[in-house]
Amino acid sequence: MRITAGLVTVASFVATAATIFNAFLINKQFYPAMVYLTKSNASMAVIYFQALVLVYISFQIIRSIFFGDLRAAEAEHLSERAWHAVLETCLAFTVFRDDFSPLFVLQFVFLLLIKSFHWLADDRVDMMERSPVITIKFHVRIMAIIGLLSGVDSYLVSHAYFTTILKGASSQIVFGFEYAILLTMVLHVTIKYILHMHDHRMRTLQSWDNKAVYLLYAELIINFVRCMLYGAFTSVILRVHTFPLFAVRPFYLSIRSLHKAFFDVVNSRRAINMMNTYVFFF
Known part of the structure; x- marks a missing residue:
């Protein structure tokens, strides 16, 4: 199976949603859930990866606006x-x-x-x-x-x-x-x-x-x-x-x-x- 940019993007969104849902499922409230996310190395790794994916999407959008197809x-x-x-x-x-x-x-x-x-x-x-x-x-x-x-x-x-x-x-x-x-x-x-x-x-x-x-x-x-x-x-x-x-x-x-x-x-x-x-x- 070929790994494409679209597949990685979808996987990152799914992983981020699952991570946030798991934090709220364990802590039940907003503030404890945020503390749990920031203290968990695995959760922060998923969030950092999601941030990189968002940066990549932003780059592609801006690139398409100013340069079109490369x-x-x-x-x-x-x-x-x-x-x-x-x-x-x-x-x-x-x-x-x-x-x-x-x-x-x-x-x-x-x-x-x-x-x-x-x-x-x-x-x-x-x-x-x-x-x-x-x-x-x-x-x-x-x-x-x-x-x-x-x-x-x-x-x-x-x-x-x-x-x-x-x-x-x-x-x-x-x-x-x-x-x-x-x-x-x-x-x-x-x-x-x-x-x-x-x-x-x-x-x-x-x-x-x-x-x-x-x-x-x-x-x-x-x-x-x-x-x-x-x-x-x-x-x-x-x-x-x-x-x-x-x-x-x-x-x-x-x-x-x-x-x-x-x-x-x-x-x-x-x-x-x-x-x-x-x-x-x-």
Whole structure:
């Protein structure tokens, strides 16, 4: 028998209903039943699993609203990035293991969901370059998700900042840093969307050769900002804790991307100058 997402969802609802019914059957009253549920490890495991199922359902609903059906490449990229993100974030939060609580788990799951929507928005905007026709529905969805993600990221960065100022160093440092990185991704997606949209409008009139150059400069600036954020985060963590080993891999990837973007810009300028010199010579 094949286990599907629908079967797991139904089973979780049945298990949760049976757990709550059993608690009321034993204790007869509301308050003792709630105490029984919170004190029972098995009951809390069922409730936590039900919460994860509800989060999954919410993700699917929001995904269908803003992105519709995912393409095979988008689903593959999402699963690969999610796996690495879970490992890196879990490693990051070992620094603040004393802050572990149900609220902490909720914030972690919410961070993973927000990251997923950022990755989907990035892939969907990149698809514009390969699509001959872009519908109004596509533009509405992209502008809506960009506005939503930028608002969420900005609010959570400010919340993490003020929480750290008032209560001292905690896991909010990691959350704030993660949302700051995601905010740079939203900025990059917005720039690419504007450039692709302008390119689609120019196709009916004439070819627009400067789009690739603008994309290179945008990638260079965004990667530079990310490297600065990683450097600032590392210096802050070194002051309040030990060396952030979990930041080594993303920091290295950002530096490598910055290095590649810089040389791409340099090579692009060289190629343009050589072509201009060649045309002028003839």
